[in-house]
Each structure stands twice: as structure tokens, then as C-alpha cells.
Amino acid sequence: MSTSPIAPDVAAAGQRAAPEQLRQAAQDHLWLHFSQRADFAHERPLPIIASGDGCYLTDVDGKRFLDGLAGLFAVQIGYGHGEEMGEAAAAQMRELPYYTNWNAAHPRAIELAQEVASLAPDGLDHVFFTSGGAEAVESAWKIAREYHSLRGERRWKAIGRDVAYHGTSMGALSITGLPSLRAPFEPLVPQVGHVRNTNRFHRPEGETEQQFTAFLLDDLEQRIESEGPDTVAMVIMEPVQNAGGAFTPPAGYFQGVREICDRHGILLCADEVITGFGRLGDWFGSTRYDIKPDLITSAKGLSSAYASIGALIISDKVAEPFKQPGAMFTHGITFGGHPVQAAIALKNIEIMKRERVVENVADHQDDFRRTLAPLLDLPIVGDLRGTGFFYAIELVKDKDSRTGFSDEEAHTLLHDYLSNRLYDAGLICRADDRGDPVVQISPPLIAEQQQFDEIAGILGEVLTEAATRIR
Numbered sequence: 153m154s155t156s157p158i159a160p161d162v163a164a165a166g167q168r169a170a171p172e173q174l175r176q177a178a179q180d181h182l183w184l185h186f187s188q189r190a191d192f193a194h195e196r197p198l199p200i201i202a203s204g205d206g207c208y209l210t211d212v213d214g215k216r217f218l219d220g221l222a223g224l225f226a227v228q229i230g231y232g233h234g235e236e237m238g239e240a241a242a243a244q245m246r247e248l249p250y251y252t253n254w255n256a257a258h259p260r261a262i263e264l265a266q267e268v269a270s271l272a273p274d275g276l277d278h279v280f281f282t283s284g285g286a287e288a289v290e291s292a293w294k295i296a297r298e299y300h301s302l303r304g305e306r307r308w309k310a311i312g313r314d315v316a317y318h319g320t321s322m323g324a325l326s327i328t329g330l331p332s333l334r335a336p337f338e339p340l341v342p343q344v345g346h347v348r349n350t351n352r353f354h355r356p357e358g359e360t361e362q363q364f365t366a367f368l369l370d371d372l373e374q375r376i377e378s379e380g381p382d383t384v385a386m387v388i389m390e391p392v393q394n395a396g397g398a399f400t401p402p403a404g405y406f407q408g409v410r411e412i413c414d415r416h417g418i419l420l421c422a423d424e425v426i427t428g429f430g431r432l433g434d435w436f437g438s439t440r441y442d443i444k445p446d447l448i449t450s451a452k453g454l455s456s457a458y459a460s461i462g463a464l465i466i467s468d469k470v471a472e473p474f475k476q477p478g479a480m481f482t483h484g485i486t487f488g489g490h491p492v493q494a495a496i497a498l499k500n501i502e503i504m505k506r507e508r509v510v511e512n513v514a515d516h517q518d519d520f521r522r523t524l525a526p527l528l529d530l531p532i533v534g535d536l537r538g539t540g541f542f543y544a545i546e547l548v549k550d551k552d553s554r555t556g557f558s559d560e561e562a563h564t565l566l567h568d569y570l571s572n573r574l575y576d577a578g579l580i581c582r583a584d585d586r587g588d589p590v591v592q593i594s595p596p597l598i599a600e601q602q603q604f605d606e607i608a609g610i611l612g613e614v615l616t617e618a619a620t621r622i623r
């Protein structure tokens with residue numbers, strides 16, 4: 153039964169409820185994702201974002217924020233294109249509000265598939281639409297299994313990386329390498345092996361980049377051997393790993409991963425749910441790092457998060473066995489390729505091209521790094537890593553020894569203090585303790601020097617203050 157204090161006539165008339173009414177109704181009815189329900193009941197008022205423009209958001213109390221996280225690494229074009237996107241959606245609603253991609257098609261899904269294939273690396277020409285990132289990852293694992301099966305092999309395992317996040321549905325969660333997210337739901341989907349990620353910050357001093365690459369590839373090779381190479385269907389990795397804090401690959405890494413996969417007949421999937429559609433200064437991170445994947449998963453930036461649409465992009469090689477008479481990818485999603493979502497994604501890509509959004513990242517990524525670099529002088533900042541418009545700052549207790557915080561200290565610092573302080577200072581970015589404690593920075597791809605300065609200014613102030621609190 154509803155206990156909502158928002159009067160039905162207020163909601164029905166489209167009038168705005170007062171912030172406190174909204175907060176109460178949220179507490180009563182809205183179950184937040186990845187949030188401790190007690191937090192907002194007792195400690196701090198729930199943030200309720202009411203509007204957006206460019207790189208900025210405004211909450212229901214009228215406070216303005218710079219969104220240093222692009223929603224959730226997703227709003228490439230910023231928040232100011234609602235009118236144009238709305239028109240595209242409305243036109244599609246008038247023409248055809250829904251039809252399925254199950255054994256049929258409609259113009260927008262076809263046009264979007266063609267557009268995505270034209271932006272994807274060479275040889276990735278086929279697009280299977282989903283409702284988001286986790287569904288794209290599920291679809292990748294399933295198509296990998298069925299690809300091998302059509303070729304007469306029984307391979308079912310996936311290999312992911314430690315600390316990597318790939319979504320929360322059971323298959324995607326099984327690939328996710330974050331023990332705290334996995335533990336409540338075990339046993340998970342069989343079977344996934346995890347290998348080392350490309351975090352170099354805690355590697356032995358003096359190790360060269362070449363040695364680091366060799367070390368990582370050896371770890372992958374050993375894992376595949378111990379799983380049994382002919383049981384492994386797919387290796388899945390982000391071009392730059394988000395969870396743990398923007399781990400870029402060392403030179404030669406992806407070429408080595410590709411070679412190992414080829415040698416063992418394993419498909420390579422690049423999870424580009426974050427890195428796809430411009431975040432690294434190319435349409436795809438796979439192009440930037442010359443990964444040559446067999447599969448790419450994408451979502452977020454495909455529509456700049458104006459719609460809930462994702463895509464699995466499939467290579468000609470993987471598509472081949474599905475062309476046999478009687479063969480089928482035994483998989484489907486009601487909303488996959490939804491015409492209104494597809495129309496929005498098409499409009500997003502049109503805007504990204506028109507406003508030269510990907511070029512903005514390529515042209516200004518060095519300025520972004522240069523602006524963030526002085527943060528490295530702060531006593532609490534151990535590492536600054538990333539590329540494009542995708543960075544993380546790793547926080548340390550002792551800079552010289554690179555000693556981190558205990559779990560409890562990290563939680564207190566990030567969860568209880570930093571997230572709130574940054575928010576109060578008007579900057580949305582994520583203080584994340586899922587791996588070593590990091591602050592993640594990933595603004596809309598239209599950000600310019602003014603936003604770089606604001607991000608660095610607020611982070612500098614708040615991190616300086618944080619350092620004095622932990623001494």
C-alpha cells in the first residue's frame with residue numbers, strides 16, 4: 153500500500169513535489185542501486201538531481217554540480233541535447249513506437265547497426281542490440297559458447313580479470329572480479345577464471361614495462377593451461393579497466409593476449425561498455441590499442457545514456473558458423489534494438505560527429521592530464537593514471553612506501569568522508585574502495601579547460617583536507 157506523501161493530484165498534474173516530499177517518497181518506495189538503505193534515512197539527505205545542462209547538474213534544492221563522472225561514465229554529449237533527442241524520439245514514436253528484432257527488423261535498428269559497424273574496428277560488422285551493458289556481456293559469453301558448439305567444440309569457460317566490473321546479472325557477475333559483489337550470490341555461473349589486471353602501481357620497483365607485460369601474459373597463459381585450453385570459450389577484458397582505477401595496458405599487452413587466444417582457439421571480447429564511443433579519444437578503445445577483438449560489448453556512450461540501449465558487436469569470424477543452414481544464435485531480448493532507443497542512439501552519434509566530440513577528447517586529453525598532474529604532489533595521492541577523459545587517482549597512507557589504507561580506513565575515508573565532501577564542494581566523481589582506494593574522474597566528453605580546472609581545483613582542496621584528517 154502506498155504511503156507516499158506526494159498527493160496523487162500533484163503527481164498527476166505534473167506539478168513539482170517539494171524536495172522533502174520527494175525524499176520521503178523515495179525512502180518509502182524507491183529502492184536505490186548499490187546503496188545502503190540506512191544511509192539516507194539517517195545520515196545525509198538523499199541527492200535528488202532535477203535537471204542538467206552541458207557538464208552540469210542541478211539538484212532539487214537548486215545546488216549546482218560539475219558532473220565529473222558523466223552520469224555513470226556514459227553521458228558523452230553532456231546533458232544539453234534533450235530537445236533534439238526528444239524530437240528524434242517523438243518522431244519515432246509517431247512512426248513506430250515498438251517492433252521487435254526477433255526474426256524481423258525495422259529501419260532504425262538496421263540504420264543503427266550499419267552506423268555502429270562503420271565505427272567499429274575492421275572486421276566487426278554485425279550488431280546484436282541489448283538493453284544495456286550487462287546484457288551485452290551475457291550475450292558475448294553466450295555467443296562465444298554457441299560459436300564453439302557450432303564448430304563442434306564444447307567450450308564454456310570465460311576468463312576475466314581481478315577487480316574488473318562487467319555488470320550484475322548472473323553471467324556478467326560471474327565474470328566480474330570483485331569478491332564483495334560476488335560473495336552474496338555464489339554459486340555463480342560456471343566457470344570463470346580470473347587473471348591479473350594491468351595495475352602497475354604496486355609492482356616491484358625497477359620492473360620494466362616489457363617485464364610487466366611478460367609477467368601478465370605468463371599469468372594468462374598459466375590460467376588457461378590450468379583451466380584446460382580446450383574448455384575456454386572467451387577471454388574478456390576492458391581496454392582500460394575501470395574498477396580499481398583506470399588501469400591502462402602496458403605496451404604489447406593486447407597483442408600478446410590476442411596471440412595467446414589465437415593459439416588456444418579462444419575468442420577475445422573487448423568490454424567497451426565504458427571505453428566505447430569516444431572516452432579514450434577514439435570511437436573504440438580497441439582501435440586505440442589495436443586489440444583486434446572477436447567481440448565488443450558496448451552500451452552507455454552508444455546513446456550518451458539518453459536511452460537504455462547496448463550492443464554486442466560481432467566479427468565476421470564469429471558470425472561465420474551461424475550462416476550454416478539451421479544454425480541460430482539461441483538468444484533474444486524483447487527490447488533489444490527498440491526503435492525509439494535506436495532512434496535516440498542514431499541521433500547521439502549524429503550529434504557526436506557534428507560537435508566533434510571524439511576529436512575533443514583526442515585534442516584535449518593531454519591538457520586534461522596536465523591539469524590533473526599537480527594533484528600528484530599531494531601527500532595522499534600515490535598515483536594518477538588513465539588516458540583520454542578517463543582517470544583515477546589512487547590514495548595512499550604513506551607515499552614513499554606506497555602503503556595503502558586498511559579496509560576500515562579506506563571505507564571511512566572514501567565512503568564516509570570523501571564522497572560527501574566532494575559532493576558538498578559541487579563535484580560529482582566517484583570515491584571507490586572496491587579495489588585499492590581511488591577517486592575516478594570521467595567527465596562528459598564535451599568538457600573543456602574550464603571543467604578540467606574546476607575538477608582539479610575541487611579535488612586539490614578536498615584531498616588536501618583529507619590528508620590532514622588521516623594523520
Ligand SMILES: Cc1ncc(COP(=O)(O)O)c(C=O)c1O
Nearest residue numbers: 284285286317318319423425426
Ligand atoms: C565495463 C563494464 N561492463 C559492463 C557493465 C554493465 O553495464 P550495465 O550497468 O549497463 O548493465 C558496466 C557498467 O558499469 C561496465 O563498466
